[in-house]
Structures are given as structure tokens and as C-alpha cells.
Amino acid sequence: MKSIFKVVAALAVLSACGPLNENSAAKGFLGVVKARLGGAAATGPAQPPLSRAQADANPGAFLLVTAYGGNSVASLVMGGTNGNRVTWLSADNVTVTLENGIIVATRGFPRDLIAAQVTGIREALAAGGGNGSRVHETLDGLDQISTELLQCSIVLDGAENVEILGKVTPTRKFTESCRGETLAFSNTYWLSTGGAIIKSSQAVSPGTGFLQLERP
């Protein structure tokens, strides 16, 4: 038996190669190990992949998304429009779909928000507070749609200056508290004096957590 384990160890160093082995167990496994090791090694928040100059040169063209508690930041550009919904996409295949600044879908995260219906949330923000409701759909471990109904209340949390890529903007801060049968979370929104959501922290799903969105 000893010799077998020596050989296994030797073979493990050899990576599978050739087109037939894409997605092979060996590669997939090594990929997972690498991802795990890479993830563990990462320290500190990632740097924003966008400069103030770039942002100013293309006003409104970018959405900065911070995920996984600050470990990952990406600059997204507009990828498609469907009615009042805009899908933003990143260079490495993540998309976030917003309806008037509120997340209604994501793709490319471990537990995506497959779809959301947000009723009265944006109106309550505009009105300085109020109630709304949400329906969130996610995909469970058996590839079935799982639906969560949430009741939400939005309250004004006062004024705050928000800095995005070095530019400071005065905002009003709102907190949205949502509660459903199996899920509860609080989202935060920072609205400019013109009423635009320039920064927010919004729940996607258990498993993905919150995304922080910024409009530079």
C-alpha cells in the first residue's frame, strides 16, 4: 500500500492535460484547492479597478461593486437594458441588474438572486421613509426556485458625506429593514441631494451576502 501513496503523490504533481481533460476531476480539484488557498492568502480590501479620471471622463458609465466583505471589487459597465432594468456586467462575467438603483438580479455569484420584485422601496426612499415589500427568488441545491416574501420598512438615518474615488458628496442615509419567514436583513442607501442612489449596501442572498454599489 505504501508504494501506491507515493505514486499518488507523484501523480498529483502531474496536472492533467489535453483538451479532453478540461473540467476533469484532477483539474477541477486543483482549481478548487487553488481557489481555497488563494482566498485564504488574500489580505486587506482589494483596490478599486477604476480611477477618478476615468470615472469623470465617462459620467454615469460605471458601477463599482464590492463583494465578499470588501475582498473583491469590480468596475461594471452597462451591458443591457430591459424596460426600467439595467444589467451591469464586469470583465470577468459577473452581472448585477438594477431597477432604479435597487438590485433585482445577479449572476455569477455562488448564490445568485435569480429575480426580485421590489414594490414601494424606491418610492419610500424618495418620500423620506415608508414601507415596501420584496419577493426574492434564489436557486436551491436541487436547482429549484426558492421564493422568499419579505416585508420592509425604510427609515431616514440622517445626513452623511460619502466619498467615492476621492470625490465627497453630501447624502441622506436610509436604512431598509426587511423580514421574511426565513430571512432578515438590513440594506443601506445613500441618496444624493438630487435623489439618486449614489451608494448602497444591498443583500443578495445567504451564501453571497451583501453587495456594496457605488456610482462614481
Add this chain to the structure above:
Amino acid sequence: MRKRYGQTVGYAALLTALASGVHAQDNGPSYTFFGTPGLLEMPTAESAAPSEIAATLSYAGSGGYKTSFTYQLTDRLSGSFRYASVDQYGIVRPGGGVPNTYETFDRSFDLQYRLTDESRYLPAVAIGLRDFLGTGRFSSEYVVGSKSFGSNLIVTGGIGWGRMGTQNGFDNPLGVISSAFDTRPAYVDREFADEPGEGNGGTIAANSFFRGDAALFGGLEYQINPTLGVKAEYSSISYPVETFTPAVDHESPWNFGVTWRPRPGTEVSLAYLYGTEIAATATFVINPTDRPTLSGLDPAPAPVRVRDANQRAALTWDQAKQPEPAVRAGLTQLLAVEGIDLLGLEITDRTARLRYQNNRFRSEAQAMGRAARMMTQIIPPSVNTFIMEPAREGIPLSATTLRRSDIEALENRVGATDALLSRTSFGAAGSDDGLVFNPVDGPRFQWGIAPYMALILFNKGDPISADVGLSFDAQYQIAPNLIVSGRIQQSALGEQEPLDFFDNPNDYVNVRTDTAFFGRHGGPTLEHLTVTHYSRPGENLYGRITAGYLERMYGGVSGELLWKPVDSRLALGAELNYTMMRDQDMGLGFALYETTPGTRDRVEVGDYDVVTGHLSAYYDLGRGFQAQLDVGRYLAGDWGATFALDREFENGWKIGGYVTLTDMPFDDFGEGSFDKGIRVTIPYDYFVGTPSRRNVSTTLQSLSRDGGARLDVDGRLYEIVRDGHQADLTDTWGRFWR
């Protein structure tokens, strides 16, 4: 935006999961040395969570090794399979004292059914059979009740028969029903049986169930904190010195243990057993319904491109603006991004029909969603109907009709999954007429070199060992439905002794047991080299012909025909094979060898060829259960039938079992009496996360022998065809939008 799902759990915890309500005892039952939920050797009435699979390794000084798998088949019913290596007593002779012991290997099956749930005042009650199908060394039946007090203490008591009726046993209370319950037929080991056929095991020993003396058992389990628990039991197995029974140093019925569960799904325990020895177990639990990679790590799909009002109003395809070759070339490139081959495309003013082959996604529904999104990017705006024809091995499987306006309207909408499904129709794939086929850009050659590891189970004296080495794969696609494929392996272990499974003294050719001699010479082995042609001779008919070196032991020709309508739960198949046994060096030759008694030399004695074939019925029972019945002729020339039942999960896991009964007498079959086994299929994407069509399949046979043996040919039609049919598409329809 790098995806580090290893890290996500911590951040996700910020979203409060309200439903968890986890109590100390809700981390599920702990496991016995037999790998079943329970105390140390005694069961409790607890059940694991539905669909959970527990793998338990246990060791005790004189109790030996046991490897067990327990599967919670339904909320109430669980089944276990166990492989044990134990010392047992030889023949006990009057006045002969304690006989010598020798090592033996034993396979056994258990069942437990929870009859009632625990209520405020009443315990949960379960009934169980332990080792009811093996050789019977541990055969017991029991009824057990368990009641929790508070959230940390569970008290268990029960009554056992058979081996579990040996500690302070008393006359069977069932004797009041019938005196037949008073005595239990004696267990006979096949190696020492007086009559041929005795003690082969494998048959259900129903004539001994609940017979003979009974005894009481009981115990406590206390959970000190979420990770640490203690157990104590009074075991009703006394391990008496009897012929061919486990030789355990038993001085006390009291067993004590500590369990440590550092994280969900992992349990390690230490125990003091029989008043004589320390024992250890490790249990790993996995639940197919609980995917560690959550919804998967698929890259995001392209957003749907929505037409404006003017485009939508168009009734004709402006071919000057969007000529067909340009559209097809563009779509081919877009689909390639998703790992999808465009085979053929038909565009008319209002309809586009796409025939494609998905090489990336396990879920054909997901591939279809991705393909439809890509079609919205480039298909002329006057087209409002998409007909999606998924193909496999070049053969179109079905036609799914989608409305482009639905895809536009439902993107990212709550309820879109059900809404789209209800507006979608499934039918048979259309003909080739009208399709413009993409030229196959030259015969496609693919190759790969990878390390392999093949587990070898049940080799005598070495219950689990492995062969490792390098494998070289090559595939040459002459046409999408005509494929040459081969694999050569080189073991890194050099020349090896033949596997030592068992002797096979019967008149049948050793059609499977000779596998012990195959590919053990240390040189390269040709695992298979085949040419396969797939066809669709009728609307609901599919055909396959495979020729060449079909598998490790046989070469020849295999033909198959399958009838399977797109929306049918029933499929019917017929398979006919003419094969010859290959030379045991696994080169190009064909030969039959026999082992010379005494010297154990292998001598070539000629050839073995055989015609085998089956008529098959496949039925989707619903609720995730799939049944299959095959009737026909097997490799040894025996006639019979195989029945298989699988629990299939929508995420690609399959867990099932099968039995084969043929006209080969149980005596000739040998230990186990007939072929039966458990099989598991695990999809790659469950663990790896990124989309993949691959999976790992394993069959745990109680014993692989010569009766009921089938040809192991690749590419059988049913699994290929059903992927693109309505039931399977519907199962994973949730992935359409992902």
C-alpha cells in the same frame, strides 16, 4: 470579481437565517460502530435527515474493521451496506475449548424503518433488520424506542433477536403467537457447509427473522455542548463462542463512548467496548440535496437583448441587412462562448430553429437558456419564435418552442421560471430539411493525458486498494454522430499479482471473475477502442452501433435501439451484442485462459464468444424515482432479468440499487447467491461548482461474479437521450435563467 466561495459563509451570516432554530440535538443522530444512527453497537429509533449519506469507518481491537454506508432513503426508511474484516471462530467441538480464530471478510445489508415519531409523551419507535442479506454473521432483528428529555438527552430501549438476543436472552415472547418463533435456524458458513448451497448468504433469511431468544438493550446519549457528546449502552450482543461467529473479547455488556463533532458532517468517536478494548470510529455525512457550491459558480450569461417597438413590428427578415451566413457565423461564435456547438440553423421571417450540442452544462435547460439569450443578440428582429433542438452525439433529441417576446418580458422577473415553462411546448425534433448545417471544420481530434486511480474493493486480505497510473485518451470525430474513441492506461505499479477474489468452482466460464487476471502484467493496457455510430431512424427511435474493443474484458459488436417519445415516462429498448473475451494482457488479442489447479498457472485454452442481449423497459416513476427492467441473456450464457431502482436528484446525484436473477443456480454463482449492488452517481459540478457535464459513477457490488454479468459498453442510449427530453428539461428548468 473573483469568486471565493470558501469565504462567503462568513459574510452571508450577516443575513440572519431565521428558520435555522438549531438545537443541540439537531445536528443529527450520531453513529454506531455498524455505521447506523444509534449508540455504540445498539441502534436508536432516530433517523438521519432525508437523503443523507453517512460513511463510517470503525476499528476495534478484536471487533475488527468495518466500513459502512448508510443512506436515508426516505424520511423513515434507511438502508446500510457494510464491509467488515473480523476474526471469527472456527468449528467449536464439544470439549475442545475455544477454537482457533481466523480472519474473514463479510458484507452485510441493514434496513431500519421508523414506525412512529416522537411525541410529547411517547418515544419514536423503529424496527430494523441488521445483516439480513449477507452471510449472517451479525444477523439481528430489533424494535427500538427513543425518547428525548430536554434538548440534550436521549434515552433508548429496545428488544433484539438473533445476535442482538444473546446477552441475557430469554424465551421469545413471540412464541405466544406461534411456536415457530421459539427456535432460530443455525447459521452455516459456506466454507464448511455439509450440503452444497448452504451458507452462501445473499438470500433473505426470512425464516429466521424474529426467531429464537430475545434480549433487551438500552442506553443514553447526552450532548454536553454542540460538538461534544457522551454515550453509554447496555448491549444485547454477548459474542458467545460459537462456530463461525465473530471472535470478540467480550467481558461486559456495558459500552461507553465519547463523540466529537467538530463541524457539521464530521463525527469522530472513541469508545470503551466489551469491558476489554478501546475502539474508534469516524463518520462523514454528505447530503446530495445540500450542494456545497450553492447554486454553482457559473459565469454570468449574456443579458437578453430586447428589441424596440419598431423592430418588434417587423414581419419580414431583411436579408440584405442580415444575410444568413453572417447571422449563422455570428451565432456560432456567440454560442462557442457558452461551450455550445451550433450544428444547424434555419431562419425564416418569423421563426428560427437552432440545432445545437451543449458541451458544458449538466443541465440542458441551462444550456437552452444560454443559447436563447445568445439568439436574442443576433437573430433578425422579425423572428419571434425560437425552436431549440438540443442534440447529443449528433442526434437531435427534442424541439422546445420558445417565444422571443416571452424571453424579453420575463428576464429577471419573479415567477419567470414557471411562467416560461407554462408558455413553452416540447415536441419531437424536426427533420434535417431546412436546416443549414455548419460545416464540421475537419474531423475533430481530441486527446488527453491524465493520472488515473482505480479503487479495487474486496480483494481478499486488502479490502481497499488502488491501481494508479497514467491514462491516455483520444477521440476522433468523423461526423457528429460517428466517433472513434480509445483509452490506453499504464499502471505505475508495474507487474502485480492477480487479484485474489475467490475460487470459482463451477462449470461456467469465468466471464467476470477472470477480471482478477486482466491487466496485471505491468505493460500498457487497451481499456477500450471503439467506433460508435448514433442514428435516429424514426421520430421517437434512436439507434447505436458500437464495434471494437468494447471494454476491458470483451470486444465485439454491440447494437441498440431505443423508443422514447419526448413527453413519455416510458422508454423501451433492445440491445444485441456479439462479443469475445479479450486476452488477459489487454492487448489486441482474444483468448480464454484457465487456471491450472495446484500450480495456479494460467493456460490459454481457446476462445470464448457469446451472444448477449436484453429487452429493456425504463419508467420514470415520478418524485425522483426511476425504474428499469432488463430481460435477456447474460455473459455466461445465463438467462434472466435485472431490476434497478434509482433515486435521482435534480442536481444530478443518483443513488440506486439493482438485483439480477438468472437461471444460474445459486450454488454455481457462489457466495452472495446472485448479483446485486448499490450504485451512486455524483455530478462534478456539485463539488467543483463550475459547470461540467461530467460525473463520477461507482457501483458497490456485494460481489462481482459470473452470474448475471453484463457487457460494459459505453454510450448506452437511454441516459443520452433522456437529457434532452421533457422530464429532464423540466427537472432543472430553474437553471434556464441562470
